[in-house]
Amino acid sequence: MAEITHARVFRIAAPIVISNATVPILGAVDTGVVGQLGAAAPIGAVGIGAVILASLYWIFGFLRMGTTGLVAQAHGQGDAGEVSAGLMRALIVAGLAGLGLIVLQGPLVWTAFQLASASVEVEALARDYLSIRIWGAPATISLYALTGWLIAQERTRAVLVVQLWMNGLNVALDLWFVLGLGWGVPGVAVATLISEVSGAALALWLARGAFAGGLWRARAIWERSRLAEMARVNTDIMIRSVLLQASFTAFLFLGAGQGDVTLAANQVLLQFLNITAYALDGFAFAAETLVGQAVGARSAPRLRRAARVATDWGVGGAALLGAVFWMAGPAIIDLMTTAPEVRDTARAFLPWMIVAPLIGIASWMLDGIFIGATLTREMRNAMLVSVAVYVGALVVLIPAFGNHGLWAALMVLNGVRGLTMARLYPRAEAKAGG
Structure with a gap:
């Protein structure tokens, strides 16, 4: 197998970083296009509709992580048949999940609007938007x-190609359908639906090798031990992700209790965390791929090398982001809001954003290492411990320090995640035969 070098890690990570950078652009274009209609309701409808679908799709995000870990290990073993069968199993789950969302769209949308109240006009437009986009659920x-x-096999350039195609097509169709044809909110939905379906078709074409050459047989897909492993891995990841999402939701709700200005400032600062996640994801993905391959090859030295090299890049990126936030943070805040009181409040809490990448990098990189090693039970248990400590920190720190206490508790969550997983790291090397 090829040597694990800094150049190899960068080749895996760079396309993911670029791909992630295009994601916020699409949301801005969607908002900007409907904003040209001259009314507030279409903007709100597209926003709330996109959030509802993103929340539903997010539930199935375990398919990305679980597939990477399992397929990377099969790739490391040189088992081409299992590499193909692993994709087939994941696509079957995705197709059934997508069809389930289509069938259940009525009660799901009703429940969503019970939780997120909106005006009659916004809700009506959002329902139109959702009734179109939901048909893309299996593809998405x-x-x-x-x-x-694709990530499991280091084909991150292909991931970038798919993302650029989808986003570029979506932008072009947005402009045509909404501004050219005057379709309004349904035009945004149709544009996104077409881009998602075509993106899935392109990704299938890029993965066509999995369907050719007799590498797999139907019975391999339904092999009981493989199905059980897939179910275990994906269930653990889903529980871990639900706990993490609940922690951020609690942060948002508790921030709302600090007043409107503080809530707005927190929303601005959370964009710094989003930037951090987008920028550092590529190095965590590189760890997933290379660690998974090392486990498949039963090589603890390769796993150790993969973890170290990918983490070196992650730590370097975190330090760079911290420096950028320190020097350019006030200017970034000013770009995001024009309200003087929000600007001043956000600046008061900016130091938390400067240290956040360095505090969080251990947890992000160990997530990648554990996903590659499919130590998902350990990830789940570490998250359970971290959330328990986080709840305790919220109870103690918010009454004492207000919004500073809220941000400190979030840092505690990420710090404890890193510490608990670092303590369990030797299990990764043991799984690779170390």
């Missing part, structure tokens, strides 16, 4: 599986 969820499969 399948993209999680296809992306994970």
Whole structure:
């Protein structure tokens, strides 16, 4: 197998970083296009509709991570048949999940609007938007599986190609359907639907090798031990992800209790965390791929090398981001809001953003290492411990320090995640035969 070098890690990570950078652009274009209609309701409808679908699709995000870990290990073993069968299993789950969302769209949308109240006009437009976009559910969820499969084999350039195609087509169709044809909110939905379906089709074409050459047989897909392993891995990841999402939701709700200005400032600062996640994801993905291959090859030295080299890049990126936030943070805040009181409040809490990448990098990189090694039970248990400590920190720190206490508790969550997983790291090397 090829040597694990800094150049190899960068080749895996760079396309993911670029791909992630295009994601916020699409949301801005969607908002900007409907904003040209001259009314507030279309903007709100597209926003709330996109959030509802993103929340539903997010439930199935485990397919991306689980597929990467399992397929990377099969790739490391040189088992081409299992590499293909792993994709087939993930696509079957994705297809069934997508069809389930289509069938259940009525009660799901009703429940969503019970939780997120909106005006009659916004709700009506959002329902139109959702009734169109929901038909792309099988394609969108399948993209999680296809992306994970491509990453497992270090084909991150293919992931970038799919992302650029989808986003570029979506922008072009947005402009044509909304501004050119005057379709309004349904035009945005149709543009996104077409881009998602075509993106899944492109990803399937890029993964066509999995369907050719007799590498797999139907009975391999339904092999009981493989199905059990897939179910275990994906269930653990889903529980871990639900706990993490609940922690951030609690942060948002508790921030709302600090007043409107503080809530707005926290929203601005959370964009710094989003930037951090987008920028550092590539190095965590590199760890997933290379660690998974090392486990498959039963080589603890390769796993150790993969973890170290990918983490070196992650730590370097975290330090760079911290420096950028320190020097350019006030200017970034000013770009995000024009309200003087929000600007001043955000600046008061900016130091937390400067240290956040360095505090969080251990947990992000160990997530990648554990996903590659499919130590998902350990990830789940570490998250359970971390959330318990986080709840305790919220109870103690918010009454004493207000919003500073809220941010400190979030840092505690990420810090404890890193510490608990670092303590369990030797299990990764043991799984690779070390």
